Amino acid sequence: MIEGDRYVVTAARRDAFRRDGWVHLPGVVTEEELCGLEREFERFLAREIEVPGKDFCDMAGTYDRPIEEWAVVNVMLPGRYHPPWRANVFERRVASIAAQLHGDDMRLDYDQLLAKPPGREDGVFHWHQDQAYWPRTADPRTATAWLAVDPSTRENGCMRFVSGSHREASLRPHRPLHGDRETSHTLVADVDESRDVVTYAELARGDATVHDERVLHGSGPNRSSGWRRACVVAFRSAATVARERELGFTHSHEDAPEVKDRVGE
Ligand SMILES: O=C(O)CCC(=O)C(=O)O
Known part of the structure; x- marks a missing residue:
């Protein structure tokens, strides 16, 4: 339920987030609000708004x-x-x-837009845990929200999760998708669908998922005739965000190589 700038998370949904490492929240923005976000989103995609270097990139290639x-x-x-x-x-x-979900000391860590063009069998966001991309910090509290700008379905490559995987004792091994982090930013973890139970998060436009830094997630190909677009914002504790910046880590793919080398340590 929306109350101005606030979205009320029910106790049942807070419990689901803790149990599964992610939760589906219906109607986080209204249709009118989404139309405004969508207009700006399109300006980024059309490159009317300039995003330099590797911060405008292909996560699959x-x-x-x-x-x-x-x-x-x-x-x-x-x-x-x-x-x-x-x-x-x-x-x-x-x-x-x-x-x-986590208390009053949560701050914006980064934002991101993700868009899969229609009819792309290779429009896959590979399985990963976000923590593998980030420097290790003491406080694990994370709430990363993913907003469906288009209805998000299995056909167009909605988010999918291995529920409960955030409670595994250690992070799964991750490898760079294309050899090394200078060639591509993308990391991949192994998920065995005969053992790992995968849940698909089909969302209406304006719905969001919120996930933990340790839950395994990704998304499949876009086999539909339309785009699959999403806005992402990640909140972490003020202390964690401060520690990252101290390390020179901003979530930009333009960060200095010595900073990138620390990712996933
Ligand atoms: O948009 C996707 O398919 C994946 C997004 C994701 O992995 C994330 O926001 O952490």
Whole structure:
């Protein structure tokens, strides 16, 4: 339920988040609010809003793949490059969600836009745990929200999760998808669907999922005739965000290589 900038998370949904490592929240933004976000989203995709270097990239291919062939378009840190995007209605609602899940010291760590073009068998976001991408920090509290800009279905490559995997004792091994992190940012973890129970998060436009840094997740190909677009914001504790910045880690793919080398240690 929406109350101004606040989205009320029921006790049952808070419990689901703790148990499964993710939760589906219906109606986080209204249709009217989503139309405003969508207009700006399209300006990023059309490159009317400039996002430099590797922060505009393909999460399925290598950094040098021609743009016409991209299968998972990734806009990293849209708010950094386009100040009017900052503190948008989705971000404000998720700030309230993060506080309800984890407490009042949660802060925005990064934002991101993800878009899969129609009819792409390779439009796969490979299985991973977000923590593998980040430097290790003492406080694990994380609320990463993923907003469906298009109805999100199994056909167009909705998010999928291995529920409860955030409670495994150690992080699963991750390997770079294309050899090394200079060629592509993407990491892959092994998921064995005969053992790991996979849940598909089909969402209506305006719904969101919120996930923990340790839960295994990803998404399959886009076999539909339309785009599958999503806005992401990640909230972590103020202390964690401060520690990351101290390490020079901003979630930009443009961060210095010595910082990248620390990721996934
Ligand atoms: O959009 C997707 O398919 C994956 C997004 C994701 O992995 C994330 O937001 O952590």
